[in-house]
Amino acid sequence: MKSQEEPLPKQYNPHLTENKWYDFSLKNGFFHADPLSDKPPFCIMLPPPNVTGVLHMGHALINTLQDIMARYKRMMGFEVLWMPGVDHAGIATQTVVEKHLIATTGKKRKDFSREEFVKHIWKWKEQHEEEILNQLKKIGSSCDWMRHCFTMDETSTEAVNFVFDKMVKENLIYQGKYLVNWDVITQTALADDEVEHEERDSFLWHFSYPIDGTDDHLVIATTRPETLLGDTAVAVHPEDERYQNLKGKTVTIPIVNRQVPIIFDNFVDPSFGTGVVKITPAHDPNDYEVGLRLSLPMINIMNPDGTLNEEGLEYEGLSMSKARELIADRMDKMGCLVKKEQYSHRVGVSYRSKAVIEPYLSTQWFINMAPFKEKLIRAVKEERVKIIPKNFEATYFHWIDNLRDWCISRQLWWGHRIPIWRHKEQKEKFYSSPDGKVPKEIKDTVDEYEQETDVLDTWFSSALWPFSTLGFPHKTAELKRFYPNSSLMTGHDILFFWVARMIMMGEYVMGEVPFKEVNLQGLIFGKSYFKENSDGGITYVTKKERANIEKSNSVPKGVFSKWEKMSKSKGNVMDPLEIIDAYGADAMRMAITASATASMHIDLDKRRFEEFKNFANKMWNASRFILMNLTLDAEDLQSPLDHSLFTLDDKWMLSRCSVVCEELKVLIEGYKFDQVAKLGYTFFWDELCAYYLEFAKPILFQKQGSKKQFRQKQILLLFFLIQSITALHPLAPFITDEIFFRLKSVLPIPSNHEIIQDPHIARIVTALKQVACQKVTYPGKVTDSDIDKDAEGEFAFLIRIITQLRNIRGEMGLPPSAPSELYISGGEKNIQFIKNHQELIGALIRLEKIYFDLYPSSSEFVCEAKVDDITLVLPMPKAFREKEKQRLVKEQDKLEALIFSLKTKLSNKNFTGKAPKELVEKTKLNLKEAEQNLDHVKDKLSN
Structure with missing residues (x-):
């Protein structure tokens, strides 16, 4: 035995070990994957965090679980590639950098040229990328950092341009003027999946539109009075008997004095309101579909920044919300307001800026999703991709059933610029490029063309992540070895954003699904504490109050708690780095792993x-x-x-x-x-x-x-x-x-x-020959004979005996150091078993002597218990008897006083007649329990 250089201290200090062993692993290349290894491959991709982001508990959860799998697979003899990287996060990054420039230079994005602004973002990226990567390392993430990727690095850009060009040439990408989800803050279109929905309180206005040539009018209901400026029809259901006489009629839209047709369409719900709806094709998805079917005019009333354009008449330049108030007020003054009522409805908001989404008619690039629909379904149904937990399959299929074409263009400067060159005069004439450079078809006439100014949706490059990170479109050793990936772990909230699109692109580009299994994790909720206000609202406790609650581990009267999605405003955010600093990385990892149940939250x-x-x-x-x-x-x-x-x-x-x-x-x-x-x-x-x-x-x-x-x-x-x-x-x-x-x-x-x-x-x-614990083969049974169910059963019986003895001694109030006698009687077989293993019992229970098949000479202060056919009898040591007797007498007095009080209360007719039934029943139960406890104490005293 060699002597230790330093004895282990009594307390474990994680801060003395974490950096040391992580640096040791990096220095020795423990995390680096060799594509030429003859070990079986295991590949998993890190869901790339935003380049401007900071580590949150969601990152900590997914990275810890992925790290567990990566380390386990290495110990099981696999060649593990855990591929790290960060996402350029188009909207988020551009917004953050623009705010930074406004704060530091006073200049907005449009005060710079595109090239200048993008240079600022690259500079920001270089400064902040390392920050989140270092935070991931603090958790212990054993990624192959030598292969770190970025969704806008050279290889990723090559892959993006190659796939985009392929899709254009195969007529899967098209451009069209469509109604899109418009974010007025970032001034870009969003895909359907990027829109979150919130329940909001608003109003429902009921307006009357005069029927031309009559004294009658139609009443429509709307939550958006300002959109009447763009109305081009009103609609009723074809089978609604109330309006059959209106075929061929028109109404006049107040304020704009526009004469529009009354149309009959099946999409109208005759039971909603009056059964009449206004049709605004340029500002409502349902109305847009009606407008397409019936060739209605599409009047766009909004500028990209969310203000009204020239179609807004005297309201031009006002925000949509301000115009809403003024138009509703004017309709009231004109006598066209029938009623206004409070109304709660779902409102779409941007997942990035939180701006209210405006349906907006604009020219965008789309991927035709129809050819992919069946493939996406089959990949999961045939279990070529297993979704774990399986219950998320229903969510996946529901999304595919409601699949719409994917809007992939964004009106941003930061991102993959769409590799399309369009003729300046003949707009229908354009060419794509597989390498992002000027297409070969127009090399001699390039001056007649200009490149598309929009960039691609961030999720386009992320959808290529399982193979772009491995060197695609080049035929690399990594691609050959590690595609398809083995597994993916991520939050269920990006099942559509990312997972489904990776499956789609993997099959389309590589001819094979990108991974075999997808493990979806729930969103992390934290406990928030709040007080109820007199108006029914709530106020969250202050940071100081929260700290006191957590320290005392008790919630004061008048304060309530609930589990909610983490938010700074609610005070329930936990910073992983602060947790690591307070408890250590290992404690944090084990705690969040223990919490990772297969649930939504x-x-x-x-x-x-x-x-x-x-x-x-x-x-x-x-x-x-x-x-x-x-x-x-x-x-x-x-x-x-x-x-x-x-x-x-x-x-x-x-x-x-x-x-x-x-x-x-x-x-x-x-x-x-x-x-x-x-x-x-x-x-x-x-x-x-x-x-x-x-x-x-x-x-x-x-x-x-x-x-x-x-x-x-x-x-x-x-x-x-x-x-x-x-x-x-x-x-x-x-x-x-x-x-x-x-x-x-x-x-x-x-x-x-x-x-x-x-x-x-x-x-x-x-x-012990290995250089580190992580290089040791993961343990299992060494020999088949090691598993001994008979020994487990016998030991379980022994533990039951020890547990009963501990319970008896605890009941007696005996400290662990106090020796006691033990009398055992029962079946011969079990008696012999105990005799054979009495030394084991003695190792955990302080016993003075064990007597077999005997009973104590005095029954005073004796406790006994049964384990199967064995009776355990433990007399209280004499030194403790008087003390125990005094305790029992005090307990008897206390219980008798309580019983008297409860009986008095129950004999009071005012209490039994007027108190809530539940309280009376609870009092009766308390009395019964107190009487049983008193009998138990008396029995002990009589013995």
Whole structure:
């Protein structure tokens, strides 16, 4: 046994180990993948965070789970490529940089040329990209950082241009004037998936439109009075009997005095309002479809910035919301307002800027999604892509059933500029380019053409991520080796944004789905605390109040809590870096892993971090204890274990360790990460530490057993520790690497280790030959005979006996150090079993003497319990009897006073007649419980 350079401190300090072992891994290239390796490949892509982003708990969750899988697969002998990268995030990045320039230079985007502005963004990107990557490294992400990618790097740009050109030439991309989702803040179109919906309170205005040539009028209802400026028809249902006489008639739109037809169309719901709807084709998706079918005029009333254009008459230049108020007021003054009522409805908002989405008629580029629909369905139905959990399949298919063409153009400067060159005069004449340069078809007439100014939707380049990162369109070794990817893990909120589109592009470009499995995780919710206001609203507690609640672990009266999506305004945001600083990266990783249930929302309780900080300390202290009690030298690791010396606890722990390690493999492979954390935690704490270590102490301290047993117990402890830390390494890489290093530093490896015959000692030596814990093969059963269900059953029986004895002693108020006598009677077989293993019972329960088939001479202060056919009788030691008697007398007085009070209350007719029924019933139950407890106390005193 070599001496330790430094003894392990009593407390684990994560800040002394995390950077050290992460840098060690980087220096030794542990995370780097070799495409020419003969190991089976495993490839997983990091969902690229935004280049301007900062780490949040969602990142921490997905990166931790991916890291668990990557580390596990390396330990299972795979050549693992975990590909990292960041996303250029078109809208988000351009918005952030423009705000920065306004704040620092006073200039807006349009005060710069396009080239100047884009240079500013590249500079910003270079300054901030490293920030989020370093944050990912703090978590312990074992990505292949040498292969770090960016969605606008040279390779990605090549892939984007190549695929876009291919789609244009195959008539899958087209340009058209369509109604799009318009973000008036960023002034760009958004795809349907980029629109979030919120329930908002508003008003429903009912206006009358005069029917031309009559004294009658039609009443329409709208939440958008300003859009009447663009009305080109009103519509009723063809079978609505109320309006059959209006065929061929027209109405006049007030304010604009525009005469428009009354049309009959099946899309109208005759039961909504009056059954009459206004038709504004340029500003409503349903009306747009009607306008196309019936060739109605499409009048655009809005500028790109959300103000009214020249079609807005005297309201030109006003915002849509301001014009809404003025037009509603004017309709009222004209006598056209029938009524105004409060109304709650879903409103579309931009997922980036949070601006209210305006349906807007503009010229955009689209991908025709119809040819992909069936392929997307089949990929999942045929299980070429498995969606885990399976319940998300229904969500996936629902999206495909409602699939619309994908709007891929964005009116931005930051992003992949669309590689289309259009003739300046003959607008219908254009060419695409596979390399982003001037198309060869127009090299001689390039002056007659100009490049498209729009950029591609960020999700276009992200959809190519599984193969663009591997070098596509070039035929690289990485592409050959690692495509299709093995797995993908991401949040369920980007199932459509990203996952479905990667499946689509993978099949289209590569002829193969991009990954075999998709594990979708829930969104992280934090607990928010609030107070209810007199008006029915709520006010969230202050940061100081929240800190006091979390510190005291109790919620004050008048304060309520609920789980909500994390938000700064709600005060429930948790910063991963602050959590790491307070609890350590391993504790954070294990806590969020334990919380990663297969649900839509993950309620992340801050107490979980404290729980797993304590667990890390438990791992540390158990390892410290074992290290302090190891006296093994090289010779001790050369002789095989003597199975005849195995005690019941040895057999039990060998079996449990084997079973648990095999179960952990199944759980990790099945993405059941919360169960991985739970099983690892309970095995290490509740089985290895709570029982096996305690049972080992008499032999370790040489109070029992022979020298041979002393040596063997140390080897087994060492074996179980190595199995445990290697099993837990994917979850807690830093502490396990540190413990492993400490083991390596004190344990000598035999010179002839190649010929060691004992499989358990061979596992120890083979493991300790590795340079780090992460290089050790993931543990499992060493031999089939290690799994011993008989030993597990016998040990479970023994633990039940120990548990009952602990309960009895706890009831008596005996401290663990107080010795007591034990009387045991029962069936012969179980009595013999207990006799054979009484030393194990004595290791955990302080017993003065055990008597078999006898009963105490005095029944005073005796407690007993049954375990199957065994009766356990424990007399209270004399030194504690008087104290216990005094306690019982006090308890009797207390219960008698309570019973008197409850009976008095229940005999009061005012209480039983007027109090709520639930309260009366609860009082009766409390009385019954108090009487039962009193009988129990009296029984003890009478004995």
